[in-house]
Amino acid sequence: MNTKLNLLFIIIFSVSITCNYATEKNSSLNKGTEKVGEYENTQIYTVFMSPGGHFGTGGAPESLTTNQELLLQIQTECNRIDFIVRDITNPAISIENVYHELDSLKEYIDGVLIIGELHGEYKLAFTGLPTIYVYNLFEWMNVPHKLFTTGEEEESILVGDTEYQKGKILTAELDRRNVCSSSVREKMFEDLIYKIKLIQTIRKLKESRILVVAPHQYIAQVDYQGDRQKTFPENYNSLYTNTLKDKLGVELVQVNPEEFYEMYKETSNKEAEKIAEKWIEEAQSVTAAKSEIIRTAKAYLAFEILRKKYNCNAVSTHMRSLTGSGKVNDRFWPGLGLECGFKTRGIQAICQNYPNILVTQLLGYFLTGRPSMLGDLMIDTRNSVAILTHCGAPINPYGENGNRVPYSITTHAESPLRDTQDPGSATGLHIEWPVGEPVTFWKVYVMHNKIGVFTGKTVDGHLLYKNLDDIMCRTKLIARIEAKPVQQHFSPDEYGIHRAATLGDLREKIKDLSILIGFDVMETDK
Template sequence: MMQKTRIYTVFTSSGLQRENLIYKKYHPEQKILSNEEILQKIKEKYPGVEFLGSTVPENSVYAIGNIVNMKKDIDGILYFGSPPEELVSLDVPIIAVHLLWGRWQHSFYFYRNKKVLSHCIPIIPDRSERVFNSRFEKVADDIRLIQAISKMKGLRVLVVTDKPILGEYEPTYEQYKDEGWEEYQRRYISNLSELGVSLIVRPQSEMVERMKTADDAKAEEIARKWISEAAGIKGMNEIEIKKSAKLYLAMKEMMQVYKADAITTEGYTIFQYYKDGPIPSQGMPSSHFLTEGVVATSETLIDSLITQQFGLWITGSPGFSGDFIIDPDNN
């Protein structure tokens, strides 16, 4: 899953545009950024990204041929210039950078409804260093998005449910009423596959059996940790907390066995009315996973899991699982 993100880089010009060459005559002291310097500033922000291609201006026909041949092996395109329609139509994320004073560029709305994000970097740096650096930060933010998408390739999600594959709580009737449950599920899984995500479905009984045989001493240690770090305990006791700690160990063991990167289980009424007796609350195990940088959602909410996974990779910070009533009028 954690393969290196690969972005194909294309420069279509170098230095000042022809009609701007006179600028150097009257401002010989002014630095003109080279392609190498521009790319290096971006590389410094993302050492984990492999930038393919060259800083030498590349003919668009040649670039298109290279990218088409490498489409399966690249995660995005960094195009310094106006990407041609042949690239835009490839359905690969593109960051289009207008090198001001070096190239003409299409208007901002040219890429509306396309997988293209556009930016402007002047090859004559802004007088304000803060403003100039912020331009590179914006490009870096978009590279972070491409990284997050690329990390989805190979993501393995463990889904613990007796109602395969999407579980009890999703989708709702409003989601599948037009096409039916089976078609919705088929299309949903197909969409995940396009992202590179695979679902590993296991029955609740396996989790329950692993929970029963979980190490008591380890569960006790985890329960003590939860209690000591809590602001307080209300409506709960140590016995139930230890049961949830054993559930956490069972979930973690299953993730290791099935080489999963994220996990979602059923919860609430499904746990409460489980055929062999109530399953302990998964709220604390899920929250504990999040502190470890592992996305874990309840109610087999795969939509929420995928969203949280993107959020983790984009921000570097895990989300939080819980049901909260937000009442701004009385807060």
């Protein structure tokens, strides 16, 4: 927690509020340090509204998980999350003081956790922050679930000066009386912990800084390949950059291509050779020229120097020249270095400048620990499949502790010198995706306040298409899907032609996450 927030706590606590088991701790992250794997602690303002159950009617329960016991259980499961706790059952703490404190600290708080009977305090859930409301089983359920979900009560009998916008609210349930089976209680608790960690995911995203190195006039210019009668708005770059920062907290750090060219020249050939040898040694086969692999490794090192210089935790680039000369023999594609270099280290990176895709990949990594593939999306309705194709994909699609997939280093399919050993033939990456795996195709649409998603199961594309490896890009992820509705949703002018794909069925996680960030979900296969 930063110094300003600590000072605010000290001032407020000394005036009005105390809590014996508040757990505010300092974060170990220094703002000037490298942003990879280390993030500030997530701050969750936690309010216990009841002792854990209704004790008047029928008397006190035989067994009860107390507020303090529950807090300890939650803390044990939530590493690097600070719970700023206020217990309304403590006579020294009033709901008015809670409202006042929460309002004054809103800028520094990442989310709100409300546990127990609301007692009519609806507005506590509508702070605009990601919020989780927890219902204690066998308390009176005076909980406005419809209002939480929609922000509307069209036919309310009660009237008053209350207007609630659609909230960023998820709900959970706990059995504090311990009357359900242990397996049911465990599932309730696991669901709560999962939802708390979604707030941590949002916090990590808010801290993200994306290094952008690209030669194009507009951000994501190559993604929106739509109507030729239309153009980007003149202020699109600033509008997108500001919207991304305002809605999700993500910063774009734009670096001129000239700085990349200069850094490439200064990068160590010896170090690049060492990295290239490692990639070659671990590959199943290599048809690209070793000299081209070394050049890709050298470019990867240049990006890494720039990433550290600008304190970024992700890289978005569309560089295709090592010098800016325009000569074919200076052409390169960075994908091999991004997949075998950055992503194997937990740093998300893409070889085309599409921040919507990179934000999607960051969320996928924070949610699952798995990197994602960027690709051009094609829909084959006759075979009922989605085809995602590019000249690269993660070699570790199951994450850091999962199995890697075999890969081959090829020339790049877009190079005019492909399938030669000439300078400029560049490098591509071919992998075979595992078959029979659930997979999620998705994309965050920052300008639309939406996340688009559909899911499927991977299939062996070679059984569907002849000479598949020779068609277009080097790598294809092919999955059985509900193809017709996905095709009917496809709109290049609105949503671009690229998508991200992450192994696993993430649909429900994405829907929950969308609620907490205030985005709508488009399930494009429905």
